[in-house]
Amino acid sequence: MLSVSARLLIAASVVLMAFLGLTGLTLDQAFRESALTAMRSRLQAQVYMLLGVAEFDPGEGLVLPDALPEARLSSPGSGLYARVTDADGIIIWRSRSTLGLALPPFPVVQSPGEFHFQAVQGQADSPPLFTLSFTVSWEVLPDTYRRYAFQVAETRQSFAAEVGGFRRSLWGWLLGVAVVLLLAQGAILRWSLKPLRRVAREVMEIEAGQRAELAGPYPKELRALTSNLNALIQHSQAHLERYRNALGDLAHSLKTPLAVLRGVVEKESLPSELSNTVQEQVERMNRTVDYQLQRAAASGRIALAAPVPVAPIARKVMDALAKVYADRCLRFQRHVEEQLVFYGDEGDLLEILGNLTDNACKWARSRVDIRAYPFAAASRRAGLVVEVEDDGPGIPSAKRQLILKRGERADPSVAGHGIGLAVVRDIVEEVYQGTLEIADGALGGACIRVRLRF
Amino acid sequence: MRILVIEDEAPLREQVVDRLRVQGYAVDAAADGNAGLYLGKEYPIDVAVVDLGLPGLSGIEVIRGWRQAGLRFPVLILTARGRWQDKVEGLEVGADDYLVKPFHMEELLARLRALVRRAEGWTHAVLQCESIALDTGTQTVTVAGQPVEFTAYEYKLLEYLMLHAGEVVSKTELSEHLYDDDFDRDSNVLEVLVGRLRRKLDPSRALNPVETLRGRGYRFRLRRSA
Numbered sequence: 001m002l003s004v005s006a007r008l009l010i011a012a013s014v015v016l017m018a019f020l021g022l023t024g025l026t027l028d029q030a031f032r033e034s035a036l037t038a039m040r041s042r043l044q045a046q047v048y049m050l051l052g053v054a055e056f057d058p059g060e061g062l063v064l065p066d067a068l069p070e071a072r073l074s075s076p077g078s079g080l081y082a083r084v085t086d087a088d089g090i091i092i093w094r095s096r097s098t099l100g101l102a103l104p105p106f107p108v109v110q111s112p113g114e115f116h117f118q119a120v121q122g123q124a125d126s127p128p129l130f131t132l133s134f135t136v137s138w139e140v141l142p143d144t145y146r147r148y149a150f151q152v153a154e155t156r157q158s159f160a161a162e163v164g165g166f167r168r169s170l171w172g173w174l175l176g177v178a179v180v181l182l183l184a185q186g187a188i189l190r191w192s193l194k195p196l197r198r199v200a201r202e203v204m205e206i207e208a209g210q211r212a213e214l215a216g217p218y219p220k221e222l223r224a225l226t227s228n229l230n231a232l233i234q235h236s237q238a239h240l241e242r243y244r245n246a247l248g249d250l251a252h253s254l255k256t257p258l259a260v261l262r263g264v265v266e267k268e269s270l271p272s273e274l275s276n277t278v279q280e281q282v283e284r285m286n287r288t289v290d291y292q293l294q295r296a297a298a299s300g301r302i303a304l305a306a307p308v309p310v311a312p313i314a315r316k317v318m319d320a321l322a323k324v325y326a327d328r329c330l331r332f333q334r335h336v337e338e339q340l341v342f343y344g345d346e347g348d349l350l351e352i353l354g355n356l357t358d359n360a361c362k363w364a365r366s367r368v369d370i371r372a373y374p375f376a377a378a379s380r381r382a383g384l385v386v387e388v389e390d391d392g393p394g395i396p397s398a399k400r401q402l403i404l405k406r407g408e409r410a411d412p413s414v415a416g417h418g419i420g421l422a423v424v425r426d427i428v429e430e431v432y433q434g435t436l437e438i439a440d441g442a443l444g445g446a447c448i449r450v451r452l453r454f
Numbered sequence: 455m456r457i458l459v460i461e462d463e464a465p466l467r468e469q470v471v472d473r474l475r476v477q478g479y480a481v482d483a484a485a486d487g488n489a490g491l492y493l494g495k496e497y498p499i500d501v502a503v504v505d506l507g508l509p510g511l512s513g514i515e516v517i518r519g520w521r522q523a524g525l526r527f528p529v530l531i532l533t534a535r536g537r538w539q540d541k542v543e544g545l546e547v548g549a550d551d552y553l554v555k556p557f558h559m560e561e562l563l564a565r566l567r568a569l570v571r572r573a574e575g576w577t578h579a580v581l582q583c584e585s586i587a588l589d590t591g592t593q594t595v596t597v598a599g600q601p602v603e604f605t606a607y608e609y610k611l612l613e614y615l616m617l618h619a620g621e622v623v624s625k626t627e628l629s630e631h632l633y634d635d636d637f638d639r640d641s642n643v644l645e646v647l648v649g650r651l652r653r654k655l656d657p658s659r660a661l662n663p664v665e666t667l668r669g670r671g672y673r674f675r676l677r678r679s680a
Contacts (some may be wrong), residue, residue, distance in 0.1 A: 251535040252507045256463045259556035263469035266559055286556055290536055297537060317538070320545040324552065326572055347539050354538030 005193050012185050016178060024174045031166050039159055040117045043132035046070060046152045047115075050082055054148075056140055061086075062148055064093050073097050079155040081129075087147040102126060106151045112137040119156070129153040195219050199226060206233065209306025240299055244347075247297050254289050258282055291423060298427040299345045307341035308349060310372050310384070317353045318370065325361045335371040342384055343454040348427055355420030356388040356448050363392030367443060375451060383434070383453040389441035400438045421448070428452060455570055455614060456480040456631045458502040460490035460516065461532065462509055470503065473559050478606035480634050487511025491519045494527075498630045501570050503562070504549070505532045506540055514547055521548040528569035532557070564591065574617040576678075581616045583676035586655060586663060588616050595655075602654055607632070611647055612655075615664060615674040624671035648672060 002010075049069055057063050062084060072078040073095040081103055083094040089105075102125050106118075112135045122128035131153045137145045195218050205211045213230045265278045311334075318332045342349050353370070360368045368390050375383030395403065404425050421436075428434040432452040441447030457479050461467040467483055474481045482497055484490035487508040494502055494516070502520075506513035517529050528551075531544040536554045544552060550572075551565055567590045568579070579591040585598040593609060595602050604612065610632055615623060625644055648664060655663050665675045 248507065248535055248537075255534040255555040256466055260463070260465040260469060262556045263466065263473070263559060267469065267473065282556065290554075294536060297535075316542050316546065320542045323545050323550055326550075327568065327577060329577070347537070350538040350542060354542065 004196070005189050008189050008193075009186065012189075013182060016181055016185070020174050020178050024171060027170055028167060031170075032163055035159060035162055035166075039130050039154065040115075040132065043117070043130065043152045043154060044115060044134075046073075046080070046082060047132060047134045047150050050084070050150055050152070051134075051136065054084070056138055058140070061146075062092060062138065068095070076100060079157060081153045083151050085149045085151065089149075092148070103153060104129075106131045106133050106149075106153070110135065112147060120153070128156045130156060130159065195222050203229075207306060240345075243299075244297060247293055251289070251293050255286070258286050258289070294351065294423040295426050295430075298348050298351065298431045307343050308346045309338070310340045310342050310349070311336045311338050313342075313346065313349050314353060314370050314372065317350065317357050320354075321357055321361050321368075328361070328364075329366070330361060330364055331367045333367070333369045335369070335373075337373070340372055340374065340384070342452070344432060344452070348431065352386065352424050352427060352450060352452075353388070355424045356386070356450070359420055359448070360388050360390035360392075360446070363445060364390035365392055365445075367391045369441075369443065375453070383451060386450045386452070387447055389443055389447040390445040391441075391443035392445040394440060394444065395438055395446045403438070404436070424448075424450065455500045455610065456482070456498060457566065458490065458493055458497070458499045459483045460485075460487065460493075460503065460508060460513070461505045462486060462507070463505075470559075470562070473563075475634075477563060478610045480630075480632055487513065487516045491516045494520050494525060495523055498627065499525075499527050500631060501527060501566050501573070502529045503532060503566070504529055506544060507534055514543060517544065517549055518547045526573075528573045530562075530565055530569060567591070571617065576617065581613075581619075582679040583616055583619050583663070583674065584679060585661070586616070586676060588613060597655055604651075604654065607647060608651055608654070611644075612651055615672065619674040619676065619678050622667055622671050622673050627671070 050064065053068060054062055054064050064084070066074075068074055070080070072080040073082055074097065076097055076099040078097045081095055081098045081101070083091050083098065083103065085091050094103075104120055104123055104126055106120070114135065116133045118131050118133075120129045120131050131151060134150045136148050136150060138148055140146050199214065199218070199222065202211060202214045206213070213233055214226045216226070218226045261278065262282050265275050265282070270278075314334050314336045318334060322330070322332060357368060357370060368388070371385075371387040371389075373385055375385055403421055425436040428436050428450050432454060434450060434452040437449045437451075439447045439449055457474055459467060459470050459474070459481060460483075461470065462485050464485070467485065471481050471483050482493050482499070484493050487510045490502075490504065490508070491511060493499075504513045504516055508516070511519075513531060517531070520527075520529070529549040531541070531549045531552045532555055533540050533544070533552060534555045541552045550569055553562060553565060571579070571581070571590055579589060581588045581590065587596045589595075590613065595604060595609070595612065611628070614628065614631055628644055648666075652662075652664055655661065661676070663674060663676050665673050667673060
């Protein structure tokens, strides 16, 4: 897909080039026409001049003087030639400039008083010429007329030089104008597209977490877009916040009564059958509430949220659990690159890492490892792999499916890994289209591997 | 052991307080964050139970307030949601452990005992001082491997003295940490209790585990073995 500025630049350049090209062609044509007209009138003037100096002598016929007003006709090879033929086409006079030159036969006009202007191709012994013929009917005696054809020719050299010179300067100027216009157009484009580039840059800054919203002011064409975008950003964050607060309140108002109920059952001396039933049901409700609330709180990728660095979160979880399991003297190891980021919600990552690491701590004898690395080496955005491993007894393969199903079944009879693993699996699979895998670790215990896509 | 409980839900708070009193602990209770923060600052608390979702000042702010005031007693947070964001935040500001509601009272008791023990530098559930061993988990005491029976108050007294083994513990401190406010400070109940403790621990009067420092208080004399 071509960028907007490339499109504008290409379109405007094509139009500009076509316009300048056509202008050039028109000007060229017009100049040529006027040069030809000028040439014709010059030759016509020569004809009139010759007519003016020619005299008819009854004995010798038409006579032209040796010294002509036009000096070029007298110097050989000057480029301006003239001759006069009679009615039979026999040359009766030729200018001195034609010495040593065979002028091609000119087209002769039969009707007297007419001019005929023509360009003649160059031949082996003569250059290309412009010719003008004029036939005159000369009254030699009263009522006796003789026809003479006056023919004038000029080489095309000067004409070609003139036209060529004009063309060079014309196209030179046009090229100059084109360059200047293209530069001006580029500058205009840059200037007009500046707000768009700014939007793009600010969106990137928002994604990088460097700013909270698009800063104004923007031109009115973009204002609808930018104000909507700002509203969307604020709305999605506020919405998530509200949603989570609501979930928090719900959890609080559901679980505190459960805690009271459980306390009563433990304290009062109820019949054991009743006590057991209540205990069991409280446990079930508790698990269901836990599981559903934790699942519901997972948010996934928020529009335009900043990527979350993984290392500080792993550090937080480890510090927190090191405190909780202080008695156990567990050794924690973290293999997370500092620049590794997660394109999702920080709360979700905390939930995943917290649950997995907590489970690992419960089972570990002395050591818990957290590893995180990019999913595919090619692109950092492709995904994230998180591995949590302990040196405990591990999970037999027969039990693995059962453990992952725990959240759905809320079955308290399976001891050990809590509903945490089921919650993690749901977040991973439903929100991040990833996978959770229980494997045998290198330390001898369980290794939970989570792949997250974003 | 003096325990502070901050929980806004009255039935739950009363349950916890009752249960802790039955166990022989001195208990202070608050229904909101501001009162809790005040009690924690004014009373010689050994361990606090703080609900995160409190009206007024939140649990997190209460803990932060204590830590900023330089109070180091261990804190256990109660959270309704098992959300890691809450747990991690709580532990970051200075809590030491967490429990998700609803919880078993036994679990709460065990966690509180472990926190107090850890705060005094004991890593194991059994406090061993030479031949005397006190198991904080089962609340049993053995002397040279032989079990010895104690009443709840005797046990609390011994536990407190052994937790602070080697330190001088004043009578005021003992009464503050073992009894609620209505305890009559002038009575000689403590002296009677210490006397009974000595007879049970050391019938032959050879060991003399608890020495009296005139005008200053008592000291558990035997050295920590673990």
